Amino acid sequence: MSRSAFCPRCGEPVEGGDRPELPGAPAAAETGLCDACYFEDFELVSAPEKLTIRVCAQCGAVHRGNRWVDVGAEDYTDVAIDAVAESLGVHLDAAEVAWQVEPEQVDQNTIRMHCLFTGVVRGEAIEEEVVVPVTISRETCTRCGRIAGSYYASVVQLRARERTPTKEEREAAKEISHEIVEEMEATGDRNAFVTEIDDTADGVDVKVSTTNIGKKISQRLVNRFGGSFSDSETLVTEDEDGNEVYRVTYAVRLPPFTKGDVIDPEDGEGPVLVGSARGTVKGRRLATGERYESGFEEGDAPEARRLGRREDAQQTTLVSVEDERAVQVLDPETYESKTIPRPDFLDTESGTVSVLKSRAGLHAVPEDGPE
Template identity: 60%
Template sequence: MSDARGSEFCPRCGDPVPERDEPLPGEPRDRDRVLCDACYFEDFELVDAPERVEVLVCASCGAIRRGNRWIDVGARDYTDVAVEEVSESLGVHVKAEDVRWGVEPEQVDPTTIRMHCTFSGVVRGIPVEEAFTVPVRISRGTCERCGRIAGGSYAATVQVRGVDRVPDPAEQREAVEIAESMVASREADGDREAFITEITDQPEGKDVKLSTNKLGKAVATRITEQLGGSYSEAPTLVTEDRDGNEVYRVTFAVRLPKFRPGDVIDPDDGDGPVLVRSVRGNLKGVRLRTGERYEAEFEEGETPDAEKVGEAAEAAETTVVTVEDENAVQVLDPETYEAVTVPNPDFYGGDETVRSLKTDAGLFVLPEDETEE
């Protein structure tokens, strides 16, 4: 209402209401703008706060339940979780300006935290303050992911094996590290479906059980990319889902190459033994007799028809007696200490001592870095 001179009065108490700027065209008209400040602030609440907050935390991984989802927060200090949950549950009045706030937690017991909250702002040009306490109840449960892990749920098995050999401990360890790093990377990206259910030792190598077939395929691919070899897939029907779709478990059988970097093999082609340097794709190495580069034929891949005759790890340091010519050098036999003439390969740089390996085909000098491609 207004008087004859156009002044407005509060419809609740009848007191005059100061003139206020009209809303811009198209903006909604605030129905409370006709109230005086005293009546307006009688019902005004600066902050809309819940009476209490319930937080469900997974006791295994620390994830928290929000709605129908579990969110990874790595909760170990529940006070931080309580502060975040209360902060997200508060609503500040849209008319408040220059809002400032603070939260002070009070640990009542291991599962109860009182959050003492203070807010201040400016409404209608008048400073307002509000203080309240929100109790937070922490309860523990088990998220779906941890429940599946505890129940032994898995969809894929990556079997780490070797061709005509058992993968050595270093290879098995690296294969497991590859699986663990890939799972950790997916977890960091928020993928809660990625996990390792179990890692077991078998007489032939390692078995890694993984949560999804997609993850199993990715791990098998990465292992063969880094360690060489190949893998095959063998699906097994285990059940049907609620929609009638068939559900398979897939075994990814990784076969690491027969030879590995550091092995010395004899291709039996008359050109002498080869130090293996790489088994990614075709086997690659260096001839110990000449220092020339060796690469297996395409169809042979990383497993050419050859016999292993030694390992670089078995090499012993020996003294060079003399360089006879560009094709021969004399060294001391590391077992008999007699001067022996051996081939002078291109990679020999004239050092006084060299690493040498004794094989059935004779004694050979090895390069300093046997795994360099």
């Protein structure tokens, strides 16, 4: 049964039941207006007169909502399309709506978005075109601003007890710092960055953007090389809300002995080539090749003299094998024949041997290092 009413604007009759109604849309009689009057004021799409996209000129991040987001875009056309799509509104009476967009690059910072919409309203196919100018506003994001200002929240100080850190330990501190920052960036943390790495006479100082990064670097260094770390806070300022802001210093102290050191525990059993100093000192006796580990109570700093490094060893001639416990070699400095202990790692078939000369005498060292 058809329902009749009159258009309040022109007085023409409005037949609400003479054509199919779209699901969820009001019937013609309910809207009150006839088709002619209805379409006279009808807008398929509502669009802003213009849009501005805030972009970091340094890293390319885009400001969305109340934060900066890394988008990885080489240009900002796709970003502009997304921004326009989010800003457009389509009339609720429209069905089967489709749209296409053609961007026009006006200049480096302006893109004119030509948007064509089609849809069905009151059974009639209509289309509408809107043009939205998009301006790219180049700014500096919070992260890049902090980097430019040399901001840091914590500093990791790499040091070693009774020695200076080795080249390997110094390089590891730098590599680990960048690795952790990359890991945190991969999770979307834009506040993660290394501010500065400074090689000093005593070790390495690494300034980073958050206290969490500083703690992670310290933990990873200790897990790899042994030793321990402590932290201390220093009040530096107050934020805009009056909260106290602290800077944290992480002091990493590596063990006095490190992989490749040759030490003499002075226990009467001869020198040890150190393989690890994590928790306790572990290595091999140069006189026998037997495994060595310092006592739990001694930890990573047993009473011992440092005699040298694995790389200080020199190649010399293996003169003869005296018995199961001794061989004769040429002293690499005097070229005299010397009897030295025969450890189980010594290859008597090779004709040469690596030896280290120290205060404890002449000792063979493994060709393959301390493990």
